[in-house]
Amino acid sequence: MVIDRANLPPEAYSDYASATRNYEENLSSLKLPKGRDAGPDLSHAARAVEVFGVEMKVPWLTKLMGLFQGARFGKVDRPGAFVKLRSPLFLASTGPLQKTEAALEKVRAATSQLGDLPSDLQVREIEKGQAISHLLEEVNVRKKMVEEVIGTMNQYLRG
Amino acid sequence: MAPAVDWMEMLGWTKDQIQEVRQTGFQFFQDGRFETARVFFEGLAALETDSPYDAQLLSAIYLELDDNEKALLWAERALAKEAGHLPTLLNRAKALLMLQRRGEALPLLEKLAKSADLDLARDAQALLLAYR
Numbered sequence: 001m002v003i004d005r006a007n008l009p010p011e012a013y014s015d016y017a018s019a020t021r022n023y024e025e026n027l028s029s030l031k032l033p034k035g036r037d038a039g040p041d042l043s044h045a046a047r048a049v050e051v052f053g054v055e056m057k058v059p060w061l062t063k064l065m066g067l068f069q070g071a072r073f074g075k076v077d078r079p080g081a082f083v084k085l086r087s088p089l090f091l092a093s094t095g096p097l098q099k100t101e102a103a104l105e106k107v108r109a110a111t112s113q114l115g116d117l118p119s120d121l122q123v124r125e126i127e128k129g130q131a132i133s134h135l136l137e138e139v140n141v142r143k144k145m146v147e148e149v150i151g152t153m154n155q156y157l158r159g
Numbered sequence: 160m161a162p163a164v165d166w167m168e169m170l171g172w173t174k175d176q177i178q179e180v181r182q183t184g185f186q187f188f189q190d191g192r193f194e195t196a197r198v199f200f201e202g203l204a205a206l207e208t209d210s211p212y213d214a215q216l217l218s219a220i221y222l223e224l225d226d227n228e229k230a231l232l233w234a235e236r237a238l239a240k241e242a243g244h245l246p247t248l249l250n251r252a253k254a255l256l257m258l259q260r261r262g263e264a265l266p267l268l269e270k271l272a273k274s275a276d277l278d279l280a281r282d283a284q285a286l287l288l289a290y291r
Contacts, residue, residue: 103170110164117163125163128205132166135202138195139180 100140107132166206177208188216193223204233211240218250227257245271245279252283256290265291 111129114122172180184199197220204213214237221230234251237244249271255264268290271283 099171106169107166110166110169114163121163128166128207129164131201131205132170134198135180135205138198138202139183142183 100136100143104133104136104140107136167208170206172206174208177203177206181212185216188220191223193220196220197224209240211237211244214240215244215247215250218247218254222250222253222257225257227254230254231258245274245276249279249282252286256286261290 188196218234231254252264252267274280
């Protein structure tokens with residue numbers, strides 16, 4: 001997603017302009033190599049903001065940029081590096097949550113094999129299976145979006 | 160009664176993973192994305208962890224979604240796990256008011272209006288002023 005300034009409401013434009021200014025100032029203070037300070041590309045940040053389900057606000061953008069800059073210098077885990085990103089990044093990067101598609105298959109299979117249970121219990125377990133499936137689908141969608149953002153970020157960081 | 164299917168074991172999630180999913184769901188709640196938050200917490204509640212938190216939050220989510228029957232249902236489930244949880248008691252009272260059950264809501268609000276939690280007490284007092 002690329003931010004189209006023409007389609008932004010005035011308040012968003014103000015946020016965008018302010019974030020751009022902050023970003024440029026930060027870039028300048030970090031003395032990035034030539035070529036990197038030609039102009040900020042906010043498309044990855046905007047995409048991330050969309051993925052993480054938040055409104056476009058200056059603190060989010062600046063913090064995201066802080067994280068990108070931190071990653072650029074190998075300091076992603078520095079203190080203050082964007083607590084709210086932790087969970088979505090975790091969803092994409094570690095642990096059994098990565099295996100959402102396999103889990104989804106198991107849950108669907110289990111839900112379809114409840115024939116031996118008494119009908120009231122069967123209904124209850126089917127409802128649970130559906131709620132868990134919906135959760136897994138949602139996690140899976142978010143995970144894929146986060147992976148896409150990380151891919152874009154890595155591409156950007158490699159320059 | 161033990162569940163017919165051990166969903167937690169099937170997923171292979173630990174408490175850490177549950178906590179990560181919970182935190183992510185809560186972010187959507189905080190951002191006002193109640194429908195997405197609902198999906199997260201319905202799933203978490205179905206996993207039947209011991210935590211009353213998922214039921215507490217589902218009560219709040221359904222209030223935001225104007226589904227007062229479900230808000231009341233989840234408030235009662237949450238209170239069965241943690242009887243004295245004040246925000247959930249307040250949510251229960253709100254759901255009762257929305258369901259035109261003032262006779263049950265007002266005595267509960269009168270108790271909450273005397274709570275040591277001043278913010279919550281003020282909310283209860285405001286509801287009493289509006290509905291008594």
